[in-house]
Amino acid sequence: MNRLIQEINKQAEAHKERFLEIFRHLHRHPEISNQEFETTRYITSILETIGIEILDIGQKTGVVGLLKGEEDGPCVALRADIDALPIREQSTCPFPSENDGVMHACGHDTHIASLLCSAILLSEVRNSIKGSVKFIFQPAEEKNLGAITMINNGALEDPEVKACFSFHNSPEIPTGTVAVLPGPIMAGLNTIDIEVIGHGGHGGIPQRNTDPVVAAAAVIQSLQTIVSRNVAPTNAAVVSICSVHTENGMISNVIPDKVSMTGTVRY
Numbered sequence: 001m002n003r004l005i006q007e008i009n010k011q012a013e014a015h016k017e018r019f020l021e022i023f024r025h026l027h028r029h030p031e032i033s034n035q036e037f038e039t040t041r042y043i044t045s046i047l048e049t050i051g052i053e054i055l056d057i058g059q060k061t062g063v064v065g066l067l068k069g070e071e072d073g074p075c076v077a078l079r080a081d082i083d084a085l086p087i088r089e090q091s092t093c094p095f096p097s098e099n100d101g102v103m104h105a106c107g108h109d110t111h112i113a114s115l116l117c118s119a120i121l122l123s124e125v126r127n128s129i130k131g132s133v134k135f136i137f138q139p140a141e142e143k144n145l146g147a148i149t150m151i152n153n154g155a156l157e158d159p160e161v162k163a164c165f166s167f168h169n170s171p172e173i174p175t176g177t178v179a180v181l182p183g184p185i186m187a188g189l190n191t192i193d194i195e196v197i198g199h200g201g202h203g204g205i206p207q208r209n210t211d212p213v214v215a216a217a218a219v220i221q222s223l224q225t226i227v228s229r230n231v232a233p234t235n236a237a238v239v240s241i242c243s244v245h246t247e248n249g250m251i252s253n254v255i256p257d258k259v260s261m262t263g264t265v266r267y
Helices: 002-014 014-030 035-049 110-125 146-152 214-228
Strands: 063-068 071-081 131-140 161-165 189-197 238-246 258-266
Touching: 002 014, 002 110, 014 035, 014 110, 035 063, 035 110, 035 131, 063 110, 071 110, 110 131, 110 161, 131 146, 189 214, 214 238, 214 258
Parallel strands: 071 131, 071 161
Antiparallel strands: 063 131, 189 258, 238 258
16 A cells, blocks of 8 residues: 555656646636536546546536446545636736636635546556545535535446545645544535515605615624524534625615625534
8 A cells, every 4th residue: 555655646746737737727717606617528528538437417517437446346436616706816826717707716726626636646546446436526516506416416326435535625724734623524504595675765765765775784783693692602603694785786875675685604
């Protein structure tokens, strides 16, 4: 096993520039959830060139690749998410996003590149693999939809996955180290959608209206007490309202009938 690890490390160093170029390409070409068409094609093209079978699970985005070893054994999956966020990149990065208003701000470019590089390295030592490896590139992680869709479409079957490994980058962890904990380490996720419906009218005569903007502001403030006053300080929880919209857009003197809010809960 030590000899195999040494061989993989040697090949990783030899492929260093190729791996960096894969990462740079992915960072330059981000795509939002369920729109990862070019990303899917790029991943597929690399996997095919190294002899990894592409399994068709009936999805337009996302990829499942299968590497079979020389001997029978269990199937282990390695997984990465592939979608980006609708954020305009404003950085000094020498290879910035070329898709205006979309950015790999959550680091999924790192995840995809890591999994692709792992596939390349493992394909070069496939004669030493006792079993098989699935490479699962999951779309729509940011919308909390991609995983269940892939599972329902059979990504973990035929061959059945006995164990699955994944990781998430963190700028707070020093380069070259891996942080682990017993039990869950990443947060669970739910999405909040709230509509506050009132009765709009002229902003100069608010007494004749039922103002949903003021009500929405009260809701946003009160939501913060869910964590601070209802969750024990020893438990991890976050409630954030991340977007607020009215049907009036940018009009400054009309109270709207409705305010829509969306947010996230992490636990």
